[in-house]
Amino acid sequence: MHLTRFRFNTHRPGARKLLSSSQALHAAVMGGFPDLLPSTSPSNDPLTGLLAVNGAENGTSGAGPGKPRVLWRVDRNAKAEVFLYVVSPDRPELTHLVEQAGWPQAEADSGWQTHDYAGFLSRLETGQTWAFRLTANPVHSIRRKDGEETKPTAHVTPRHQARWLLKKQEQCGFEVLRGRNPDPAMPEVDGYELLVHDRNSAGFDKPDPRPGRKGKRMRVPVVTATFDGRLTVTDPDALRRALSSGIGRAKAYGCGLMTLAPVS
Structure with a gap:
């Protein structure tokens, strides 16, 4: 499990567009997980059947009830301090979010931070x-x-x-x-x-x-x-x-x- 935080650049039109639509933001979040993106030609993919058997069929955002899945939340701490939090079984790749709604030219900063969540969960008592x-x-x-x-x-x-x-x-x-x-x-x-x-x-x-x-x-x-x-x-x-x-x-x-x- 992973916990990820991404900060929106609220001065950018792309950020405002995503923050105004939960559907658009959901699609952007799921775009960070290649294995969950819908396939355009599943019949040509020899892994499709195997993925379906193992409960990881393309286009899903998680498994059955009680199973780990992709979760996300927006925290609006201030007008210019808006964060996206994502909990997920796999590590996300959010370059597309940085390009659309972050600071693409910022140095020494990938635009998001991902941390091991499994270790934290294991220490709950x-x-x-x-x-x-x-x-x-x-x-x-x-x-x-x-x-x-x-x-x-x-x-x-x-x-x-x-x-x-x-x-x-x-x-x-x-x-x-x-x-x-x-x-x-x-x-x-x-x-x-x-x-x-x-x-x-x-x-x-x-x-x-x-x-x-x-x-x-x-x-x-x-x-x-x-x-x-x-x-x-x-x-x-x-x-x-x-x-x-x-x-x-x-x-x-x-x-x-x-x-x-x-x-x-």
Whole structure:
């Protein structure tokens, strides 16, 4: 596993274009992994069958549930300080991102930094305390009327979004710490060291597949929220799976990547 950080040059039109479209940025991220790029002539590739058998078929961004996959997240720390983080089984090659959205002429700097992540994951132990950040797509399944199939529906308030994450704690191998300064605006999660911010519901457009709508586009809503807080490790194996395979839905659109940092 690898953890990569890339800094956007927000003065460049290419960077602004990527940051305005989760679809375009997803394609750019996946472009850093040659083995995951779609093949134009798979029938001529003698390895196609072998790759499919081993779960690495072209065009996929990861394996099955709970398996390591390519995850990414954008952190907007300031107007001119925007970072892309990528967790991946393979080491990425991001020259195309540097040329489009970085500083191609900068000396002594490749434009991105990739570090061994497997070693860090192997050192996780029960009882450790870490600061964390997660951008996620907090949803729940509801049935609007009897007999109807359940449908995923986004949580839109900070209170319900925080509650969504707290319900994930046990299965993901951590507990969010309780603090001393409860937020009166979030009574259901009073006392937890958890901040919900950068809430967004922009989504993206895609071709409309419905009959009679050829050539039209439809809006696909993707509600996201970023969570900052502190946690204690309760199940290292479960937390390792969560960190390498993602938490929640919409992973292709910049959701699900949790990162840890030492508590200051």
